[in-house]
Amino acid sequence: MTSKTDQALIQKAFQERMDEDELMNCMRCGFCLPSCPTYIESGQQEAQSPRGRIALMKAVVDGLIEPDEEVERSLRLCLGCRACEPVCPSGVRYGHLLEEARDIIAQHQRMPLHIRLVRKVVFAGLFPHQERMRKAASFLGWYQRSGLRTLVRKTGLLRLLPASFRQMERVLPDVPTAKELKNRPHRLNPDGSAKKRVAFFAGCLMDTMFMTTNDATMRLLQLAGCEVIIPPAQGCCGALHGHGGEKELAKELAKRNIAAFEQLDVEYIVTNAGGCGAFLLEYGHLLKDDPAWRDRAAAFAARIKDISEVLVELGFHHLPLRVAPQTVTYQDSCHLRNVMKTAAAPRRLLQAIDGVEFREMKDADRCCGSAGIYNLVEPEMSMKILDYKMEMAKQTKATTIVTANPGCLLQMKLGIERAGLTESVRAVHLVDLLLEAAEGAQAAKEEERIRQTS
Numbered sequence: 001m002t003s004k005t006d007q008a009l010i011q012k013a014f015q016e017r018m019d020e021d022e023l024m025n026c027m028r029c030g031f032c033l034p035s036c037p038t039y040i041e042s043g044q045q046e047a048q049s050p051r052g053r054i055a056l057m058k059a060v061v062d063g064l065i066e067p068d069e070e071v072e073r074s075l076r077l078c079l080g081c082r083a084c085e086p087v088c089p090s091g092v093r094y095g096h097l098l099e100e101a102r103d104i105i106a107q108h109q110r111m112p113l114h115i116r117l118v119r120k121v122v123f124a125g126l127f128p129h130q131e132r133m134r135k136a137a138s139f140l141g142w143y144q145r146s147g148l149r150t151l152v153r154k155t156g157l158l159r160l161l162p163a164s165f166r167q168m169e170r171v172l173p174d175v176p177t178a179k180e181l182k183n184r185p186h187r188l189n190p191d192g193s194a195k196k197r198v199a200f201f202a203g204c205l206m207d208t209m210f211m212t213t214n215d216a217t218m219r220l221l222q223l224a225g226c227e228v229i230i231p232p233a234q235g236c237c238g239a240l241h242g243h244g245g246e247k248e249l250a251k252e253l254a255k256r257n258i259a260a261f262e263q264l265d266v267e268y269i270v271t272n273a274g275g276c277g278a279f280l281l282e283y284g285h286l287l288k289d290d291p292a293w294r295d296r297a298a299a300f301a302a303r304i305k306d307i308s309e310v311l312v313e314l315g316f317h318h319l320p321l322r323v324a325p326q327t328v329t330y331q332d333s334c335h336l337r338n339v340m341k342t343a344a345a346p347r348r349l350l351q352a353i354d355g356v357e358f359r360e361m362k363d364a365d366r367c368c369g370s371a372g373i374y375n376l377v378e379p380e381m382s383m384k385i386l387d388y389k390m391e392m393a394k395q396t397k398a399t400t401i402v403t404a405n406p407g408c409l410l411q412m413k414l415g416i417e418r419a420g421l422t423e424s425v426r427a428v429h430l431v432d433l434l435l436e437a438a439e440g441a442q443a444a445k446e447e448e449r450i451r452q453t454s
Contacts, residue, residue: 009108010067014060017104022097023061025090026054032084032094037367038077041384047074050084050094057101067105075101077381079374080243081334081367095339096285099242106245123246127204127236128253134181137208141175164379171413176211188218188228195225195314199266201257201304203276204236210406216435217272217307223438224314228270233260239279240372242286254283255293258300268305272431274333274405275372277340280304306336307431308345308404316434317352320441323433328353329361329398330430331389331412333405337365346404346430353437359396363389368403370411382411383418390415393425401427 032050033039039049046052053074059065075098082095111119126132143149152158158166175181184207198221206214221228234257238250257280261269271277284298311317328350337343343365351358369375369385393401393415401412412427419425428436 006109007066010105011060013104013108017100018057018061022093023054023058025092026051027090031087031089035083035087037079037385038381041381048077053078057097072105077378079367079371081371082338083334085338102245103247123241123249130204130235133204133208137175137181138178141177144174164376167414171410171417173209175209181208181211186230186232188222190225190227191222192225194227197227197266198268198270199229199261199264201269201271202230202234203273205406206273213429213432216431220311220431220434224311224316229264229266231260237276237279239275242279243372251286254286258296262296262300268310269303270305270307270310272307274336275407277304277306278335281340306340306342308349309342312345312348317349321353321437322441322444323353323355323437325355326399327357327359327397328400328402329359329393329396330364331368331401331403331408332365333403333408334367336404349434350402359398361396362392368408368411370407372407375411386411386415390419399425402430402433404430
């Protein structure tokens with residue numbers, strides 16, 4: 001429960017920090033309502049819509065209501081998927097308003113001691129430090145390979161955890177060994193002549209828990225004719241911090257990444273995670289009030305590009321690509337689509353693969369319910385959204401569900417498990433399927449060569 005003193009501090013900060021022009025831009029037209037998953041799944045409660053949340057923020061600024069538990073709950077339940085932004089006729093940057101409001105509440109609210117400790121460990125002690133991320137991932141890998149995972153599952157110890165954590169444990173990817181996690185490349189040559197020189201944003205979770213997907217990304221760039229630079233000084237993008245009310249920490253991480261990349265002579269900074277890419281793209285907004293970093297942040301953001309866009313630009317979809325016959329559908333990463341404006345390129349690449357029958361999923365652009373750690377902290381709403389998504393996926397009769405963000409990938413794997421489809425359906429990251437297709441075409445070519453010479 002937020003005290004009256006805390007509410008007064010929050011209200012004052014709202015009045016000082018919230019962008020009133022942006023709040024006033026909302027015309028209350030309601031175009032955002034059909035695009036908002038929480039509005040739909042809450043039974044069309046106005047307070048769970050973008051329009052309703054903006055009205056609550058404005059009312060707090062105007063002193064008409066207090067920033068009480070109801071206001072906090074409404075803002076907390078938002079996925080931050082930003083599906084409302086592309087359909088808004090006024091161009092309201094709802095995501096910026098939401099992040100500012102959440103940061104104000106987090107910085108002025110007296111949280112219970114255990115929550116403050118968890119936030120300190122996760123946000124300050126773990127994610128900003130890649131070596132610690134590697135050690136944590138190494139421990140997870142040891143848990144998976146040592147037999148401890150099997151023992152824990154058989155003895156029922158997982159029942160001590162909340163249901164959302166138990167479900168997530170079952171769909172985590174197999175983590176590489178400590179040695180593999182440590183030996184990361186800093187520069188890779190293209191296959192053949194160089195078409196472009198690019199940098200790769202490796203991230204934190206992507207370069208530990210999802211390291212094989214990062215490796216696939218870099219290999220695809222090589223196959224497409226890119227010299228790839230991977231600066232070792234880079235780190236976490238800060239998205240979880242920015243979305244979770246730790247804006248100052250997000251700014252520090254942004255400055256570290258800008259400094260790591262800004263002196264590189266590259267055309268693009270390539271990303272393979274929609275959530276990371278979108279946050280990197282908005283470093284200019286994050287640091288807009290810092291004269292020493294504002295222009296540097298804007299220059300950094302101008303070079304951010306998703307791997308799918310780079311591959312299409314370089315004609316990767318014209319290369320031989322082959323997989324075993326399968327029906328494929330695509331689940332959009334919200335931030336990749338709504339912030340980075342990338343939707344056509346992934347589909348174009350998938351449709352270029354020999355052996356793929358591509359079927360568009362209804363509401364492929366609706367959030368899957370992952371939203372960073374939303375599926376852990378708001379499991380009830382997250383599972384409602386996921387169950388709807390799986391119904392849409394089942395209608396396509398797809399055997400492969402493709403997405404382009406690690407959180408979405410885990411969420412779709414969880415959806416497959418919840419739907420009892422683990423024997424017939426798989427979820428994969430776009431780049432993993434593309435590398436599978438490139439290697440499949442190469443293997444088929446080699447088989448044909450052997451057949452002709454035998």
